[in-house]
Amino acid sequence: MKFIVNSAYLLKQLSNINGVITTNPVVPILENFLFELEKGGLTVTASDLQTSMITELQVESKEKGSIAVPARILLDTLKNLPEQPVTFSIDESTYSVEIISDNGRYKLSGENATDFPKVPSVSNDFTAEISTEVLARAVNNTIFATSNDELRPAMTGVYVNLGEKNTTFVATDGHRLVRYRRTDVKSENGNSIIIPRKALNLLKATLPSENTEVSLNFNMSNAYFKFGNIKMICRLIDERFPDYDNVIPTVNNIKMTIERSDLLGALKRISIYANKTTHQVRLKITGSELQISAEDLDFSNEANERLSCEHEGEDIEIGFNAKFLIEMLTNMDSDKIKLTMSAPNKAGVILPAEKDASEDILMLVMPVMLNQYV
Known part of the structure; x- marks a missing residue:
């Protein structure tokens, strides 16, 4: 079987599905792309048995046939070729694949397409x-x-x-x-x-x-x-x-509203000084002031910053894993966020201060117990 395709177009389509392929698959055939050619249409499948990705592209050909082509060597070849039409010439009896470009020929050995696992069909339940x-x-x-x-x-x-x-x-x-x-x-x-x-x-x-x-x-x-x-x-x-x-608290009487970027920046700086195992930072809210601090007793490192905030309810001192807070705040795109709490040993809930009409997001984080209050 033979077909002609633009090298950059093929590379783009294969790169879209290549992420499925693992380095040491359960079955060696899964190191290959499955090429299925029929009347000018090429269907390429990549799989790791759990997940399969399929892309369809148009090629110049009137033939039909199928072959499993080694993914890594094919991708490396296409990445290093300038954009041009390339011809794939496949001998289905020996499973040999020849790629012919303007200035060279590249031969690699494929495998029998029938050995490639069948992709499960999904009924529209x-x-x-x-x-x-x-x-x-x-x-x-x-x-x-x-x-x-x-x-x-x-x-x-x-x-x-x-x-x-x-x-x-x-x-x-x-x-x-x-x-x-x-x-x-x-x-x-x-x-x-x-x-x-x-x-x-x-x-x-x-x-x-x-x-x-x-x-x-x-x-x-x-x-x-x-x-x-x-x-x-x-x-x-x-x-x-x-x-x-059942985990999401329904009554949180302590509420703090603060600029997301201010809090995120402070946490990134303070977390540098936190213990590398617990990543613990201490949030102390008194009146309209938030004090963030961290210490690593093993290395005598410590840091603290003060930020202004809007605060309702009692004063509180609570510990959190800085990595978790940073990830959550990074993934929110609201300018201001609201952190609601009830006690130092109960979960804190982060909500965007301004809500989108069709979107509702809630992030909950468990506290890290503070050893002592200072």
Whole structure:
């Protein structure tokens, strides 16, 4: 089989799906792209068994056939070729692949396409339409709070609850929790799924910058995303997600409103002086003043800063993990944020001071117990 394609165009399409391929896959054939050619259309699949990504592109050919092509060597070749039409000549009996460019020939050995695992099909049990802009915001606002603990698989993904009135995205690692809700994304036949972190990272990296619709179909085992000429099928996490609603405090009488950028800047500076194991920073709110401090007794390092804030309720002194606060504030885009608390040993809740009409975001962070009050 033979086809002609622009080298830069092919490189762009392969780069979109290459992130799926792992360095040491379970099955060696997964180090390859699956090329399937039919009447001027080339379908390329990359997979790691859990997640598969497929892209479709137009090429010059009247033939049909399929072959598995080594991904790394092909990508490295295309990256180093100037933009030009290249011809792929494939011998399906020996699985040899020859790439012919203006000034050279490159020969590599492919593998039998029939050995490549079949991509699972997804029946349209549940469907939803979501714009790339909303999906990207939902992923960005939640993915950083997922857990790395493989012993608690449910927490290694993002929980998505599609409802008739809204759609809720939740991520937690036990120390912090993010709940992101959209009232402009609804599904009549609502249901909930847990999407693995890797699949969402791949999705985030591949979503186009221009705002288009993404169609989401899923059943109890797989989710199927389609946008532009790219499809992604991922295996869902079949676990029960923690009952997150019970963790979110309903009564927090202490409220502090502050400029997000001021607080974020101060935390970044103060955290340099915090203990490298606990990353603990101390927030002391008295009247309309916030004092942030940190110390590392092992190295006699300490730092503190004062910021002005709006404050309701009692004075409080509470400890938090600076890394968690910095990540949360970085992922919020509100100019001002509101931190609500009830006691030094209870969770703090971060909310944007100004709300978008169709967006509701809540970030919860557990405190780090202070050893002593100074």
